Amino acid sequence: MTTSQWQEINNQEDIENLMSLFGWFHDSCIKGLYMWTDHYVNKDLSMSISAKRDHRVRLLIQRQNTNPTAIELIFDELIQLYINPSPENYDSIIFGATFLHKDGLFYWADDNEWSPDKENKFAEVNWICSKKVKWRDANDWIGETLRYGPKEDKE
Template sequence: MNWNKLNDPIDIENFMDLFGGFHDSCLKELYMWTETFVDEDLSMSMSVNLDTCVRVLFQRQAREPSAIELLFKGVTHFHIHPREDGQDSIVYGAKLVLKEGLFYWAEDEDWQIDQPFLHPVSWISAKEVHWRDASSWMGEEQRYGVLRDEKNL
């Protein structure tokens, strides 16, 4: 699976057309990491760069592709708003825009950059966005890791 980088509004438009604007999709999984870590000798190693990255797996009720993975690099904001009990988690349509050097993805077509918390939706902004076809990752199987001791919860 090769990564495709989004560079400009034309790339965004083509990608959104390819994935149907995220219509009837769901955010299946996500994984976040940084370059910061504590070594075995307990010394801390950290980057002075914008080093937060997020991978997100989306599945949808359509083919070609039926699943995609987004990679956000240089994340500047990450806001996840889970649905309340009794509400579905379907993404009916999403927004992806490039503004002033940052890419913004939101799970609502009506979401506005200048009022990001007006509506309770998940959204993310980052310096780079890459995507790849993950259609072979359909179904309930977890791709980013399994909670090994969930029986002990």
């Protein structure tokens, strides 16, 4: 289990520091993604819901470099999550990422030419927008083990 302290990202300078530390996400991949809310159904089948923006996403990224080799990000108060899996016979290597703070929102995309202002922002790029972000070193989460749930039987 990773034990690194969470680092809040508050502004573009914090983003640039992480981007530099993690090599601008070059030669990396999304290993896992998990989304959850504060909503749930009680034992009596009543529903507990939140009126707040309560969606969160955990994202585990691994890369072919060291210090760190893997990081975990949490996107809190989620605004948008767009996932577009790679088609068959294509890889999912990230050659560079976009990570920016604009108008009070944080944007992360697995393409360094992506912009939230692009007309075709829902094209072939995975991206996340949230009001808050934090990250931590996850070096001990390298490899094929799934961290956000058990592997399902593929047969």
